[in-house]
Amino acid sequence: MKTNTLTPAKAVQIYLGASFGTCILIYTGVLLGMFVPCILFFAASAESVFKDPYVDLYLYVDLYIGLTVSAMVAALMQHTFEKTMPGGKFYRSLPEGFTAYRKMRLGMRYLCILVSCLYLGIICAANMVIPFMNHGTAKCVSVLVWLVHALGLADLIQMIPHGTARAVLSSLVMLFSGFGGVMMVYTGMWYVTVLLAVNALWLLPFSYRAMLNSYRSTRWDV
Amino acid sequence: MKYAISINGITKTYKDFTLGEIRANIPCGFSTALIGANGAGKTTLIDILCGVTGKTGGEAVYFGEMTDIDDPVLRNRIGYCSSADFFPLSWTPKDIANAMELGFDNFDRTKFADLCMQLRLGDIKARKQKKMMQLSDGNRMRMYLAAVLARDTEILVLDEPASSLDPLARDMLCDLFRKYLVERDGERSVLFSTHNIADMENVTDYAIFMSHGQIIEQGFVEDLKQKYLLVHGDAADADRAKSLMLSFSGSQNSFEGIALAEHAGRLHAANAVTEIPTLQQLSVGLLRKAEAYEN
Incomplete structure (x- = not known):
């Protein structure tokens, strides 16, 4: 019976309409579509815009990478599929009712992580060919860790009853995480990133369960 | 009598609205209309029966044996569709077919394509497809109906399926209901809600009237037409007839309303004329009384 074989990826397809693979390609494509023109613009205007093009350009590129990927993850995580919304x-x-929702939320986590990995991985690879970041790999790994940690925080934020407060706080946490991942490498505080990676080990399963319990009792079938 | 759904004291409490206790039986093999004014509790009841909304108390027994609406087997047997925005607005017919196929065991993509053609929604295999947001309200409802009818279910539970349809589409909907009911020779049922029964009257076998979260009357339409009378007459005779009537509306020249058939003799003595009411007239009469719209 299909109901026993519903995977997180299939649950995501039921909720989003498009297949899991298609979603990964679309979201990564959107991120790269935003990244490429901006990096070209930064590069073209470096001499005229920045006081110290070599330092400032690197910083802007790094922050821009953090901003785009965190904004994408924030947008994906804010899809909470309320009963009053279309669908x-x-x-x-x-x-499968709530079980399908539970699997979809897990699938959305996988989707966020895979899209971030793919996007940051492509940037790392590009940076090896045409260097545009200092410590590119370290920054990409750091941003990824901060984002994965932020997925746990975003799930905890989903438990806030007020919709606007949820959306604002979730976006802020994600954006802070995107920047934070970059800044930790800049400032040499890489140990914070390591601590977050360790913290994510318990935070992710805990926040997932807490968010699901809260959603089911307050927003699923009320 | 076999029942598709027996509703035993279902209640739902909100801050500003209470549904129930609802006690009703949806007969198997027939089309049942849930009739009531806006805000009567029809959608809440339908959503509870389909597991979309949780109940505060009571129980529903499905097909004489199943009570757990969270059971996937039971949910596969129920074809549910809501009145507005049942699917995300960015979806195309292909997305709907993909999601339905993954979500339900009994969805038939070929049947969905046929129904889309029959309901003039176009070819779902076409390269360029319209998104739900690009369709009119009526065409969206047709799409919902095509999706739910493409499943091999045992009961259709539809919330206001006719409200956004044009007269021709309503007639087509009645045909689809009849076809659905006869396909399994009395094993299938339909439950739909409406606040305007006129266009669906000829496909309604059983009626449940709701007002202010309560059921105020229910029964087979033919029995209800025996139980109640449509009463009308000259304004001069209104006072004598009014005390015998359940609902009454009068003008300077005439009056009209609903009365119990057992009062037929006394109404005739009061010079009132009685007729068998249509379901629409019965609905208006019963709901007027319940909603306290008396003149």
Whole structure:
């Protein structure tokens, strides 16, 4: 029976309409689509805009990378599929009901991590061919760790009852994480990133369960 | 009598609205209309029966044996669709087919394509497809109906399926209901809600009337037409007839309303004329009384 074989990837497809693979390609494509023109613009205007092109350009590029990927993850994590929103009742009428939602949330986490990995991985690879970042690999890994940690925080934020507060706080945490990952390498405080990686080991499963319990009791079928 | 759904004291409490206790039976093999004014609790009841909204108390028994609406087997047997924005607005028919195929065991993509053609929604295999947001309200509802009818279910539970449809599409909907009911020779049922029964009257076998979160009357339409009378007459005779009537609306020249058939003799003595009411007239009469719209 299909209901026993619903994977997180299939659950994401039920909720988003497009297949998991297509979603990865689309979201990574959007990120790269935003990144490439901006890096070209930064490079073209470096001499005229920046006081110290070599230092400032690197910083802007790094921050821009953190900003784009964190904004994408924030947007994905804010899809909470409320009953009053289009599709809300369809999702709640599925045979697996809340189990499908639970699997979809897990699938969305995988999607965020995979898109971030792919995007940052492509940037790392490009940086090896045409250097535009100092310590590129370290920064990409650091941003990834901060974002993965922020996924746990975003799930905890989903437990806040007020919708606008949820959206604002979630966006701020994500953006802070995007910048934070870059700044930790700049400032040499890489140990903070290591601490976050360790913290994520318990935070991610804990926040996932807490968010699901809260969502089910307060927003799923009320 | 076999029941598709037996509703035993279902309640739902919100801050500003209470549904129930609801006690009703949805007969198997028939089309049942849930009739009531806006805000009567029809959508809440339908959503509870389909597991979209949780209940505060009570129980529903499905197909005489199943009570757990979270059971995937039961949910696969129920074809549910809401009245507005059932699918995300960015979805195309292809997205709907993909999601339905993954989500339900009994979705038939070929049947969905056929129904889309039948309901004049176009070819779902076409390269360029319209998103839900690009469709009119009526065409969106047709799409929902095509999706739910493409599943091999045992009961259709539809919230206001006719409200956004044009008269021709309503007629087509009635045909689809009849076809759905006869396909399994009495094993399938339909439950739909409406606040305007006129266009769906000829496909309604059983009616449940709701007002202010309560069921105020229910029964087979033919029985209800025996139980109640449409009463009308001259304004001069209104006072004598009014005390015998359940609902009454009068003008300077005439009056009209609903009365119990058992009062037929006394109404005739009061010079009132009685007729068998249509379901629409019965709805208006019963809901007027319940909603306290009396003149």
